[in-house]
Amino acid sequence: MSQAAAEGTATGSWSGGASPYKVGHKKLGMWLFVLSDSLTFSALLFGYSYVRIATPNWPKPFAFYPSVIYATVMTACLLSSSLTMVMAVNASAKGNRAGVVKWIIGTIIGGSAFLILHIREWMHLIDEGMTPAGTPAEWGPNVPLFGGTFFTITGLHMFHVLTGVIYLAVIAARKKSTHEDVEICGLYWHFVDLVWMFVFPLIYLLSIKPN
């Protein structure tokens, strides 16, 4: 029976020799990576939300100005870098290699701006006395989970942004990058942006200093 299938009846989408998803194996791989990574981040964010709701004296250290405005600018940087990334994929679809490099450089600038602003934010919080295991005395009772969740979630996200910037640079620099490579790189970059869309409201907007 299997012989008959192998000999000449392999015509259906699922009988082999066809591409059921109509995407290359690399792109399917990236989709599956995005799927698994979204589960990693959602587990972290659900865990964070759990302790956030269950802790009555959760610290609210972020002043609306400057901290939250600062984080909003970071969000705008990432969103704009996503826009330049779709423009890069668009240029790549038209075979415009110079355009691809130009738009990817724009994306790298957006991503780097995000990284620099975020690291400055971290330095500021560390200066105030925040550690992964505790909050400064001025913020009220010590809530170690605040520091732990903050540094873990934003740190993992920052690592993804850094990886993304390197990935983008490699794709832009390599002469033999195909349209599919640019598209896959875009998938990863948009995913990093997507994760921040959840990190920003959960971490920053739920811990704004009351006036």
Added chain:
Amino acid sequence: MSEQETHDHSNSGSKLYLIVWFGLIALTGIEVFLGYKQLPLHIMLALLMGLSLIKAALIIFYFMHMKFEKTALILTILPAMVIVISLLSIFFPDAQRLIEHSANR
């Protein structure tokens, strides 16, 4: 095969992406405004997550081109993601129990 897809993408044009980008920025603005208003935690959490889900959908369907993929791919990726993530909500009643427990102590 991939060339045909390519044409579909470029036809959708950069204007559409610009509109989606404006939408995302506007939704972020609404979220920041809600943060400024300081509503009770549960309402905040529900509203912010609702808005963020709209943003996530915009990014997945337009920026990540999910809208232009084959239905088979969408059905392979999306339901798995949505169901597993939704199942994590099972923890929330327990968080509520903990805070009531500490209030009664």
